[in-house]
Structure formats: C-alpha cells, structure tokens
Amino acid sequence: MTLMATEIAEQPEVLERVLRDVPPQLAPMVARLRxxxxxxxxxxxxxxxxxxxxxxxxxxxTVVGLPAGLASPSAMTIYGARPDLRNVLVVAVxxxxxxxxxxxxxxxxxxxxxxxxxxxxxxxSPLAAAAELHLDVEAGEERAxxxxxxxxxxxxxxxxxxxxWGKGDLTAAEGLPVAADAMLMRSADPADELAAxxxxxxxxxxxxxxxxxxxxxxxxxxxxxxxxxxxxAFSGADLLHGPIAMVAPxxxxxxxxxxxxxxxxxxxxxxxxxxxxATLAILGDRGRHAPSWSLSLPPxxxxxxxxxQILPLQLTALxxxxxxxxxxxxxxxxxxxxxxx
Amino acid sequence: MTLMATEIAEQPEVLERVLRDVPPQLAPMVARLRxxxxxxxxxxxxxxxxxxxxxxxxxxxTVVGLPAGLASPSAMTIYGARPDLRNVLVVAVxxxxxxxxxxxxxxxxxxxxxxxxxxxxxxxSPLAAAAELHLDVEAGEERAxxxxxxxxxxxxxxxxxxxxWGKGDLTAAEGLPVAADAMLMRSADPADELAAxxxxxxxxxxxxxxxxxxxxxxxxxxxxxxxxxxxxAFSGADLLHGPIAMVAPxxxxxxxxxxxxxxxxxxxxxxxxxxxxATLAILGDRGRHAPSWSLSLPPxxxxxxxxxQILPLQLTALxxxxxxxxxxxxxxxxxxxxxxx
Numbered sequence: 001m002t003l004m005a006t007e008i009a010e011q012p013e014v015l016e017r018v019l020r021d022v023p024p025q026l027a028p029m030v031a032r033l034r035x036x037x038x039x040x041x042x043x044x045x046x047x048x049x050x051x052x053x054x055x056x057x058x059x060x061x062t063v064v065g066l067p068a069g070l071a072s073p074s075a076m077t078i079y080g081a082r083p084d085l086r087n088v089l090v091v092a093v094x095x096x097x098x099x100x101x102x103x104x105x106x107x108x109x110x111x112x113x114x115x116x117x118x119x120x121x122x123x124x125s126p127l128a129a130a131a132e133l134h135l136d137v138e139a140g141e142e143r144a145x146x147x148x149x150x151x152x153x154x155x156x157x158x159x160x161x162x163x164x165w166g167k168g169d170l171t172a173a174e175g176l177p178v179a180a181d182a183m184l185m186r187s188a189d190p191a192d193e194l195a196a197x198x199x200x201x202x203x204x205x206x207x208x209x210x211x212x213x214x215x216x217x218x219x220x221x222x223x224x225x226x227x228x229x230x231x232x233a234f235s236g237a238d239l240l241h242g243p244i245a246m247v248a249p250x251x252x253x254x255x256x257x258x259x260x261x262x263x264x265x266x267x268x269x270x271x272x273x274x275x276x277x278a279t280l281a282i283l284g285d286r287g288r289h290a291p292s293w294s295l296s297l298p299p300x301x302x303x304x305x306x307x308x309q310i311l312p313l314q315l316t317a318l319x320x321x322x323x324x325x326x327x328x329x330x331x332x333x334x335x336x337x338x339x340x341x
Numbered sequence: 342m343t344l345m346a347t348e349i350a351e352q353p354e355v356l357e358r359v360l361r362d363v364p365p366q367l368a369p370m371v372a373r374l375r376x377x378x379x380x381x382x383x384x385x386x387x388x389x390x391x392x393x394x395x396x397x398x399x400x401x402x403t404v405v406g407l408p409a410g411l412a413s414p415s416a417m418t419i420y421g422a423r424p425d426l427r428n429v430l431v432v433a434v435x436x437x438x439x440x441x442x443x444x445x446x447x448x449x450x451x452x453x454x455x456x457x458x459x460x461x462x463x464x465x466s467p468l469a470a471a472a473e474l475h476l477d478v479e480a481g482e483e484r485a486x487x488x489x490x491x492x493x494x495x496x497x498x499x500x501x502x503x504x505x506w507g508k509g510d511l512t513a514a515e516g517l518p519v520a521a522d523a524m525l526m527r528s529a530d531p532a533d534e535l536a537a538x539x540x541x542x543x544x545x546x547x548x549x550x551x552x553x554x555x556x557x558x559x560x561x562x563x564x565x566x567x568x569x570x571x572x573x574a575f576s577g578a579d580l581l582h583g584p585i586a587m588v589a590p591x592x593x594x595x596x597x598x599x600x601x602x603x604x605x606x607x608x609x610x611x612x613x614x615x616x617x618x619a620t621l622a623i624l625g626d627r628g629r630h631a632p633s634w635s636l637s638l639p640p641x642x643x644x645x646x647x648x649x650q651i652l653p654l655q656l657t658a659l660x661x662x663x664x665x666x667x668x669x670x671x672x673x674x675x676x677x678x679x680x681x682x
Binding site (some may be wrong): 040050062069074082084102146150225232235236238247262338341 | 579
C-alpha cells in the first residue's frame with residue numbers, strides 16, 4: 001500500500017475532522033474580517049495549494065461578495081514591489097507553511113497594511129507565525145509528495161471560512177464525509193478504467209468551468225506529478241480561445257461537468273471537443289454525449305462538489321502511476337516541501 | 342506569404358504607431374485614474390489578450406504600485422456574482438472588443454461601482470463603448486487568427502499607460518521599433534533552427550519568471566494554435582512545485598532568461614531542467630549552460646523586454662506550422678473572434 005493510497009483513503013475521516021475542528025477556529029477570524037472589511041482579496045500559493053486558492057477565489061466572489069484575484073508572489077519577491085495593501089486581505093495557502101516566497105509575501109503584505117491570513121496544515125510553521133490570522137486545515141501529517149488529503153481539507157476549510165464570513169449555512173457541508181466515502185468506493189473501478197484509457201497517452205486536456213476549474217487544474221497536476229503525462233488544464237472558455245486547435249483526433253480529453261451553472265457552461269465545450277474527435281471522458285453529467293468514460297457526481301451543491309470531484313481523479317493518477325511503474329509517493333525530482341522565491 | 346508572416350513583419354511599424362498615437366490618449370485617462378485613485382486593479386481577458394493582461398499585472402504591481410490580480414469572468418457571467426467594486430479598476434483586454442463575457446464583466450463592473458477600462462484594437466467595438474475609459478492599441482486590422490501584432494501593441498500600450506500613471510519616463514520605449522526590427526532580422530535563422538528542433542516534438546515546456554512569464558504563456562499559446570504542439574507554460578517557480586516531474590529526458594524545454602531579476606530567478610530552474618535531461622532552448626542569457634538552441638536578447642529594460650522576446654517565438658510558431666503543413670492563418674477549429682460567456 002503506497003502512502004498516496006493511504007492518504008487518499010483517509011479523506012472521509014479528514015473531512016470529518018475538518019468539520020469538527022475548523023468551525024471553532026472561525027468566530028474570531030470572521031469577527032476580525034468583518035471589523036476590517038477588506039475591499040478585495042488576493043490569494044497567493046504554489047502547486048496544489050494554488051488550485052485550492054483558485055477554488056477560494058470563486059467562493060470569495062460568489063459567497064462573500066468581494067472581488068478576488070490570484071497574486072503571483074514574484075512581483076514582491078523578485079522585483080521587490082511593495083504595493084499599498086491597506087484594506088486588502090492577502091491569503092497565503094500552503095500545506096507545509098514552509099515556502100519562502102509565501103512567507104516573504106505574507107511578511108511584506110502585513111508590513112504594507114494588509115490583513116494577512118495563512119491557510120496551512122502546519123500550525124507551527126513560519127507562515128502560520130508570520131500571518132496575522134491562521135487557519136489550520138487539520139489534514140494531519142501528509143507524507144506522500146503528491147498532495148491529496150491536504151487539498152480536500154484546504155477546500156473544505158476555505159469553504160467553511162467563506163461561508164461563515166458570508167453568513168451562509170455551514171450545515172450544508174455536513175454530509176460530505178459520507179459522500180466522500182461513497183464516492184471513493186464507487187470510484188475504484190472507474191479509476192482503473194480511466195487509467196487504462198490513459199495508459200498510452202502522452203498528453204491529455206482537462207477542462208471545466210467555475211468552481212470545477214480548480215478540479216481540472218489539480219487533476220492535471222496530479223497526472224503530471226505522478227504519471228508524467230503532459231496534462232493540460234484549461235477553463236472551458238480559454239480552451240476555445242486557441243488551445244482547442246491542438247486537440248488531435250483520438251487524444252484524450254477529460255471534462256468535469258457538475259450539476260449547476262458551471263457544468264451547464266461546459267456543454268458547448270463538450271460539443272467542440274467531440275467535433276475535434278477527442279476521446280472524451282466525462283466526470284459528471286454526460287448529457288447527450290456517449291463518452292469513452294464517464295462517472296456521475298453526487299447531487300451536492302456545485303460549490304462543494306470539487307471536494308468530491310477530485311477523489312476519482314486522485315485515484316486515477318495513482319493507478320496510472322502504478323501501471324507505469326513510477327513511484328507515486330516520491331515522483332522523480334520532487335520533494336515534499338519545495339523552496340522557491 | 343501568409344497573413345501571419347505579414348503581420349509579424351509589420352510589428353516594428355505598429356510599435357512606432359503605438360508610440361505616436363497612444364501617448365495623446367493617456368492624459369485624460371491618467372487624470373481620471375489619479376482622481377479616483379483605485380485601491381486595486383483587476384484584469385480580465387481571454388487567449389492572447391490574457392497574456393497581455395498578465396504582463397500588465399506585473400506593471401501595475403511594480404510601476405503603479407497597486408495590487409493587481411487576474412479575474413476570471415465566469416464568477417460574474419456564470420454565477421452572476423456582483424461583488425462591490427467601488428475603488429476598483431477593472432481592465433478588460435480584447436483585440437476585437439467583441440467577446441460577450443468581457444462585455445458582460447465590464448457592464449456589470451461599471452454598474453457595481455468600478456472604474457472600467459477597455460483595452461482593444463477596435464475603438465468602435467461593444468467593449469470599447471461599454472467601458473468608461475478606452476485605450477486603443479492602434480495595431481491596425483489583424484487578419485490572421487493567431488494574434489501577433491495586436492499582442493505587442495497591447496503590451497506597449499499597457500506599458501505606456503502604466504508608466505504614465507506611475508509617473509515614469511515614457512522615452513525609455515523610444516528605441517523599441519528599431520530594436521524590434523533588428524530582433525526580427527536576427528531571428529530569421531534561429532527561428533528556423535528552433536522550429537527544426539521542435540519538428541518531432543509532441544509536447545514542450547516553456548518557462549520564465551516575472552514579466553517574461555507572459556512571453557512563456559504567449560509562446561505556448563502560439564505553438565498550440567498554429568502547430569498543435571502541447572506547449573505548456575509554467576512560471577519557473579510553479580514548474581518546480583510539481584510539473585518538473587513530467588519532463589522526460591530529451592524533451593524540449595524553452596526558457597526565457599532576460600537580463601534582470603526575473604531572468605536571474607530562472608537560474609535554478611535551468612539547473613533543474615538540465616538535470617532532468619531536457620533538450621534546453623534558451624532565449625536570453627544562456628549563462629553557464631550549453632543549450633541545444635539559444636538566441637540572445639537586446640539589453641533593454643526587463644519590463645520592456647517581453648515586447649521583443651515574443652518576436653522570434655512568433656516566427657518559430659509560424660515556421661513550425663508551415664513545416665507541419667498546417668495553415669497558420671486559419672488554425673483548425675478557430676475563428677478570429679471567439680464568442681464565450
């Protein structure tokens with residue numbers, strides 16, 4: 001049993017812990033956010049945490065009602081930019097809390113007047129200490145290099161935070177641990193089938209819109225990290241603005257199509273992918289298509305659905321890695337904490 | 342002669358026109374921006390224009406001194422989010438000014454209190470009419486589907502705007518048309534050589550940091566659109582946080598390494614790519630590496646360098662398309678104006 005397999009399987013239990021241990025952290029945090037009422041939210045992260053930040057961006061815009069953007073650390077870390085950040089909330093997301101660039105961004109942002117929030121899986125990390133506010137995602141120690149349980153814990157912790165901040169109903173997430181357990185059980189065979197479909201693939205396009213775009217990015221990253229496939233994630237709209245040209249007949253394309261507005265917006269993208277002759281795999285609503293692979297999604301709220309969507313795709317990356325004889329726990333050239341500036 | 346070749350060759354002349362016709366547009370625009378003094382800048386765009394927006398993000402952060410982020414239209418267009426945008430500048434960048442999603446974002450942002458700026462190559466477009474402010478990039482009609490001259494015109498127009506807004510020296514750009522002409526002349530043979538190097542490639546990694554990251558994204562998009570290569574752009578830092586695992590020995594990797602802090606930050610990335618056994622191509626400073634292909638960059642300011650960096654890479658995409666027998670002017674499945682929501 002690989003560490004990655006163990007950590008994938010732990011997720012229902014992790015989500016249960018998040019639901020239990022994160023809400024008590026939120027009251028003072030939300031009080032502080034309401035008191036300072038930031039005008040805008042900027043998110044900074046790398047790797048898997050960047051995909052959690054992308055998810056959070058949609059939450060901030062739709063649930064909190066504030067504009068949000070993804071910031072690149074390099075403006076501050078490379079060029080030394082020190083923009084005026086009064087009335088800005090800067091959120092750094094990092095599993096390890098050890099990335100030097102995010103630490104520098106957080107310190108500089110705090111000095112420039114921002115309210116700073118670190119979202120980590122490491123409450124005693126430098127990043128957690130540097131930020132004014134800290135949200136512990138409670139995933140437990142993660143040992144496989146490819147992040148799995150820390151990602152879903154980040155998503156749920158960020159959902160809880162944004163929902164509490166936006167005065168929404170936290171109980172909507174109550175069923176997630178059971179749903180995640182069911183999704184993992186139901187995904188075992190389909191993940192094998194999707195891995196078999198991708199066995200000979202050197203490249204794959206992964207596409208989604210809205211909340212599920214984070215799933216597309218994270219699924220692509222997992223496939224790149226563990227199976228060395230050139231997995232390319234595009235928002236459905238961006239795909240049609242150029243990259244659709246490169247999709248070759250027979251090339252695999254994976255689309256995530258949850259119930260809701262984001263899924264509905266994927267329908268023209270599915271038509272274009274089919275017209276391009278792609279070998280279509282659909283996670284979610286297959287509509288009037290007859291894809292080469294499909295797996296339905298449970299009928300949860302679209303904003304919560306990414307927490308379940310990624311599960312079969314983590315399993316697929318794992319199975320494909322094992323089929324290819326690579327070590328999913330320790331992909332070549334990677335280590336658990338990446339030090340970049 | 343293809344339209345794309347013609348439009349690539351026109352760029353020195355286009356840059357000259359931008360330098361002549363854009364500065365007179367700026368005074369009222371800058372006055373309005375200073376009077377409203379937005380707290381943050383959000384940029385929205387698709388395709389090539391999105392890469393120009395990425396470039397502008399770094400300019401806003403470093404030259405104007407305001408925080409900036411890339412916004413995804415879908416929060417507004419798909420989910421109907423209407424965040425409070427008072428004191429926010431929303432910039433929509435679009436060659437055609439005809440993309441329905443950007444039009445909707447601009448209209449909604451204006452209604453939500455934002456100062457809105459459209460940056461287009463079409464002063465009579467719906468987008469230009471919808472925004473409070475309009476910056477005409479003066480590229481002239483662009484007929485090839487892959488954007489070339491409109492991209493460099495967007496970069497220079499955005500540089501002029503941000504530099505004027507940040508009270509910088511506009512004359513620093515004076516030499517660009519001559520430098521672009523020299524760069525194109527000097528690029529003819531190297532572009533053929535790089536196209537030959539990529540002839541058999543099915544995938545390629547393109548990487549850069551800071552301002553040049555926009556070049557990496559745009560070069561990848563050009564290769565995808567015209568030559569159907571799975572060209573994958575990563576910021577150097579993001580590459581090390583996972584995707585580096587997928588780089589196979591002998592696989593081509595193109596790095597953009599200008600003089601300056603962004604180029605210097607690429608040195609550890611070059612080491613990692615070399616250790617992975619990638620076939621290295623370097624645009625800029627090859628340092629202590631002996632890459633399979635290299636082309637030096639002229640010693641212009643790092644913030645202006647992207648306007649020159651993209652020229653040999655546009656030519657490479659063109660030559661590779663011709664070598665592969667595809668039509669660079671009309672890539673399969675694409676049209677000049679893409680209508681997405």
